[in-house]
Amino acid sequence: MKHDEPPPVISPAEEASPPCQVACPLHTDVRGYVAAIARGDFEEGYAIAREPNPLIYVCSHVCAHPCEEECRRNQVDEPVSIAALKRFVAERHDLSLGHGPSKPAVEPKNQRVAIIGAGPAGLTAAYDLARMGYPVTIFEALPEPGGMLRVGLPKYRLPREIIDIDIKGILEAGVELKTNVRIGQDLTISELKAQGYEAIFIGIGAQQSRTLRIEGMDLDGVLLGVDFLRDVNQGKPVKLGKKVLVIGGGNVAVDVARSAVRVGNLGDEREVHMICLECREEMPAHEWEIIEAQREGIVLHPSLGPNRILGRDGKVVGLETIVCESVFDSEGRFNPSFVCNTESVIEGDTVILAIGQASDLSFIHPEDGIELTPRRTIKVDPDTLATTAPGIFAGGEVISGPGSVVGSMALGRRAAISIDAYLRGENLAKLRFAEPQKLGELPQKTVEKIKPLIREPMPLLPLEERAFNYREVELGYTPAMAMRAAHRCLTCGGGAYVDTGKCAACLTCVRVCPYDVPVIKDGAAFIDPTQCQACGVCASECPAKAITMKLYSEDQLYQEIEALFATAPASNPEPFIVGFCCLYCAYAGDEWAESVRAQLPPNVRTLDVFCTSRIDIQHLLRAFELGADGVFVAGCVGEECRHTDKAVNRIQGKVQFVKEVLNQVGLGGDRLALYNIPSAEWGTVPRIAQEMAERVRTLGTNPL
């Protein structure tokens, strides 16, 4: 693994970050890994995505992906399929290269830290602390680590071997794990302290189902959602009837309902219904989960409150409901109001409650000094996550209430930073965490200039192969699909930056930008990062070299040109041809990614660039200087350009200039050619390379 830095500290960014990165509780460099995928560098993509995230495999399957909600492509068409791309790099990653970044060279510390609970928060805190050099022990009540990932999430959403991959990586980072140890039962907090743990992190999650105070709760056939999921997930026998009524409209309720469909493999013999207070539009579950539930035949009954559970002979026979007209009062508090005389009955033999979860805090004793909140969560300093007891910290759902995996992880990370500060004797009151600043929305004038691109659809398991089993529904992208999906990224904030000290205010950038972004401000060019679309045309044209692309800079392309020659075949009778290919065009179809590129002969090497507008005259000259016999630039036909004709046209001028220089140098301008290839015809590139080779043969090899 290349990345050797310790986990990033959540600290103020020097400048505005892309909205996806800000939305991610772990502040994952989404733009960075999507760009790596866009270039076909899938391992680099994995390394970037893994860096802040020790549960990358888990997240790649079940992350709620708030990044996509914030994606600025929403303003143009649909968000970049970030979640699917993360899964793509995780699935392709070669684990023999290691799970994540190698351990930073830190001095081992001797202060031991105990982590209570091996869920997302605890695992993250443990991983981070271990990488900081602390001896860390996780105490887990269940036989296996993972917390709700293992006993809460259904297998069809998260195959168990996926959890095991991440846990293995975390344990390899030097974390000790003790399972089947329930704090409060097998060990108390004071005993942990007595054993020499100088800091304790509580990350026990919210593993108790909330119940209802309605008639019929004691009937046979009434189950609690969390218990039901735990039993199903642990392979324990579950008694489920043929008509199951799930109460709740959140994500856990959907998990319960979709699991109920699958239990016992009864097929059409079992009906599953969901009853919730919220109207359909306001159901708190993720929309995509609800849609999949409906596709699996689950019947929704929104805007209904449970009035009582009906029974006969001690067994459930149905649920009496009442119409709910609003869930929250005018002040936004949960305070459902019902419509009188709207009682009706839904028949059923099983009722499962999935109306929320809480933490079991019975292990906390008064002498521990850990105060609780009225909401039955642990009271913490919102910045440092320190509890009211010195040296004891808490994070995850035990402080936040039910939330997301990645949200709990971020709290685990924050606690790890605080614990480190605490153990180093720093004043915790001074430890403050600032959120990065978010890049603003795209201005409407920019939105209008951005071309819409179809969101690459995720291949799904066909419905007929899906219901009543635990196979994962989403099948994942192929490399060509992933690259196309990544090419939709607007590279927010990764575009052009001006060194005002070098800028000669020549106005070239102002004139060449296809999006009319640069302006002259205070005597120098100013390129608003909120608007820049990272086409790179300004940087490649700037005569003062005052503009640099933040992501995939001009220098990086130089390095790639050098690297390409470093691995060139030593002696080859065939002319050595270098092709600069616009990756947006090349990968628009499947042909290039899946077959053509790999079939190029060894004397033809290609470099993928984000649009030919990124290429400058020095790049082309450098290729000849290093000994290329011929160079071709392959870009799109104007109307297909991701940017505009304005970007396409610029490469023509540069090629013409370099041809003239080659003539003057004595190499011959005919060694360089520009091809405008429609996206459907990238299969012709080998022929183009062949043509180049023939032409070059008549000019002789490059004597350099």
Place this chain on the structure above:
Amino acid sequence: MIIAEQKPLDEIKSMIADYQKVLILGCGTCVTICFAGGEKEVGALASALRMATRLDGQNKEFIEATVQRQCEYEFNEEVADLIEEADVVLSLACGIGVQTMNEQFPNKLTLPGLNTAFLGQPVEQGVWDERCQACGDCVLYLTGGICPIARCSKSLLNGPCGGSQNGKCEVNPEIDCAWQLIYDRLQALDRLDLMMEVKPAKDWSTSRDGGPRKIVREDLRLTFVEEKQS
């Protein structure tokens, strides 16, 4: 601003023929803006010269640098060590920069990589037109803001001449007749009366005809106070 263009590669090659280690020194002002001698051009020329000289069987070394304004000692001083290191300097500044370098570094020869062309205006990306001849006695107030000295092929003060054809100059049909432009402009401004006045012969002593020119502003000189006191 000053407009320049690069000399042909062959000419540059022959200029540097006797030197092994060449510093190519760009300038960050006018010649950057006119794509003749900025950092990008320095890099491209270095690349071209490396290739060209290697093809000639030579093994020259090229160092690249660009200063903010080569016509000022202070900026050049920043690269004094590179200048010291090089056998010769190939300047991509205008003629002023080349001379400043030669004056400032008397032990090192600085060669001109550009032909300094004229004082002009970038009229569109990639196109520059001559606009001023620095005659030292501006007449633009008489001619609707269009310079007859720089833009009339004959620098006539009372044009147009008989060579004006359909608004173009007889010297080259690509050249607009300056006096046609002046006439059109004055007509639009309703100031054709200005054309009725015959302009007397111009005193060219403020131009090149008076020899090399110099402007001194005593008030700005740092020795100003001392001199007054003495």
